[in-house]
Amino acid sequence: MGTSNFTWLFFSISGRISRWVYFLATMLLSVIAVIPLYKSMIAPLGSAEYEMWNMIFALVFLGSLWPHVALSVKRFHDFNREGYFAVTLFIPVLSILAFLILCLYPGDPGANRYGRYTNAPQD
Structure with missing residues (x-):
């Protein structure tokens, strides 16, 4: 993974990531x-x-904190949801449930409004 990919993964909120990348x-x-x-x-x-x-x-x-937010936003983007849902990770009762959903729920199989491909910045 190149430096630009690393930077995108942990610091950018554009694009989508798969559940496996999110978990790791x-x-x-x-x-x-x-x-x-x-x-x-x-x-x-x-x-x-x-x-x-x-x-x-x-x-x-x-x-x-910011890398966690950026990862969660991109994960929500993978199932065509706005990144604002990442706020649920800061609510103690909902954080575990939200984490499990982000790790287990499959994303959109094809393109969506946040990108054509998973694990890539938005086009």
């Missing part, structure tokens, strides 16, 4: 966030190391 990209972002969280959990409470890993986790978490 979301898992990658989650693993990246879990590493500093784990490190802070094993550090002694109140130590400088604990504070450092908590700060790194907070920065990683904040930095991953």
Whole structure:
């Protein structure tokens, strides 16, 4: 995957992505966030190391918000829905259900208003 494809996948809201790409990209972002969280959990409470890993986790978490939104918007585009539905991922009760729907529900088989192809920017 080239740099432009990587940039498009995680930072652009144009186009569509398949459920498999959505799942893998979301898992990658989650693993990246879990590493500093784990490190802070094993550090002694109140130590400088604990504070450092908590700060790194907070920065990683904040930095991953937009990529999560961009992935979700493109996934909603795949079944011809507006990206505004990605807001459901920020509602605690609905977030798990929305994630499961985005991972399991198949997208439109052909072209739709958000692009001719899945896993590509809008034409």
